[in-house]
Amino acid sequence: MKAVIKGIGGYIPEYILTNQELSTMVDTTDEWIMTRIGVKERRILKEDGLGTSYMGTLAVENLLNKTGVSKDEIDMLICATVTPDMLFPATANIICDKVGIKNAWGYDINAGCSGFIFSLTTAASFIETGRAKKIILVTGERMSSITNYQDRTTCPLFGDGAVAMLIEATEDSSVGLMDEILHVDGVGRQYLFQKAGGSMYPPTEETIRNREHYIYQDGQVVFKYAVSRMADVSVEMMERHNLKASDIAYLIPHQANLRIIDATAKRMGLKKDKVLINIEKFGNTAGTSIPLVLWEFEKKFKKGDTLILSAFGAGFTWGALYYKWGYDPV
Numbered sequence: 001m002k003a004v005i006k007g008i009g010g011y012i013p014e015y016i017l018t019n020q021e022l023s024t025m026v027d028t029t030d031e032w033i034m035t036r037i038g039v040k041e042r043r044i045l046k047e048d049g050l051g052t053s054y055m056g057t058l059a060v061e062n063l064l065n066k067t068g069v070s071k072d073e074i075d076m077l078i079c080a081t082v083t084p085d086m087l088f089p090a091t092a093n094i095i096c097d098k099v100g101i102k103n104a105w106g107y108d109i110n111a112g113c114s115g116f117i118f119s120l121t122t123a124a125s126f127i128e129t130g131r132a133k134k135i136i137l138v139t140g141e142r143m144s145s146i147t148n149y150q151d152r153t154t155c156p157l158f159g160d161g162a163v164a165m166l167i168e169a170t171e172d173s174s175v176g177l178m179d180e181i182l183h184v185d186g187v188g189r190q191y192l193f194q195k196a197g198g199s200m201y202p203p204t205e206e207t208i209r210n211r212e213h214y215i216y217q218d219g220q221v222v223f224k225y226a227v228s229r230m231a232d233v234s235v236e237m238m239e240r241h242n243l244k245a246s247d248i249a250y251l252i253p254h255q256a257n258l259r260i261i262d263a264t265a266k267r268m269g270l271k272k273d274k275v276l277i278n279i280e281k282f283g284n285t286a287g288t289s290i291p292l293v294l295w296e297f298e299k300k301f302k303k304g305d306t307l308i309l310s311a312f313g314a315g316f317t318w319g320a321l322y323y324k325w326g327y328d329p330v
């Protein structure tokens with residue numbers, strides 16, 4: 001038995017933060033951001049008092065409408081996020097409550113920008129062992145809530161959005177999640193983190209004054225790790241399954257930086273038309289970035305298409321999935 005994605009819903013906030021507007025907030029230019037990162041604009045959830053669960057709830061409602069599945073059939077909801085509504089309770093619980101899902105249990109997963117590949121693997125384990133029948137996997141980020149809009153080295157990168165997927169079992173062993181290679185390395189905690197607000201550095205006037213509740217990143221170190229780890233693990237997945245570039249329908253990489261994506265595709269020997277990208281419109285939405293690509297390009301995929309999904313993120317966390325798409329365009 002394999003676990004397979006049966007449908008995708010999504011929600012992106014309306015507000016578009018362009019490079020032009022960013023250049024009025026920090027010393028930057030559209031040209032620098034496009035050349036060094038590849039982002040033109042990103043979506044921002046502007047309204048006060050709304051968090052990741054707001055977008056996640058709308059994504060789940062979109063999914064349920066699209067698939068026609070009843071919320072009473074859902075037995076588990078997992079939410080991958082680094083920007084939960086609150087440190088507790090879990091955003092998964094809040095989404096269940098807002099949608100009216102009453103028969104499920106669930107929890108949040110924090111795996112940085114690898115949130116989707118880690119949580120799809122987790123969901124697949126529950127499905128493959130028969131412990132759950134219908135899982136909703138939500139990835140959602142309000143990255144703007146932890147982005148320092150006074151720091152030009154990080155603020156052009158990030159955006160907001162949410163995607164929800166229905167994960168079920170299939171007896172057809174030629175589709176679904178075929179394999180995963182996943183890693184963590186705590187060395188990354190010194191290069192990419194949100195220092196304050198947790199149990200080690202609870203909020204104080206000083207942590208607020210020092211702007212320690214925002215993302216800190218040593219961009220060059222993270223870049224070097226991301227380029228080598230994402231490419232290594234994607235090539236390892238190809239070798240493990242004797243996959244040639246011609247066997248792969250699409251690479252769907254985490255959308256952090258166009259240069260990291262290009263380097264990964266090059267190592268895999270893939271031409272540009274096999275690499276799906278929407279970083280220009282949405283920026284880096286952490287664990288939501290691969291799902292946003294799947295959501296936007298859903299109609300491109302045919303049953304049996306071989307996909308490699310690969311990501312790198314805070315932790316460090318990284319890995320690659322070998323996935324065979326489960327349905328024809330609807």
Ligand SMILES: CC(C)(COP(=O)(O)OP(=O)(O)OC[C@H]1O[C@@H](n2cnc3c(N)ncnc32)[C@H](O)[C@@H]1OP(=O)(O)O)[C@@H](O)C(=O)NCCC(=O)NCCS
Pocket residue numbers: 027028029032033036037113152153154156217218219220222223226256257260284312313314
């Ligand atoms: C953040 C990142 C885009 C910076 O690009 P970079 O090429 O490494 O740039 P550098 O940090 O070397 O900075 C080069 C110069 O550009 C400047 N600069 C930085 N941000 C700038 C901006 N937004 N606009 C204009 N100039 C900028 C720097 O101050 C530096 O100037 P200096 O040479 O006078 O000191 C890049 O390091 C990166 O993408 N890192 C990985 C990010 C990532 O993937 N994070 C998430 C992992 S999930």
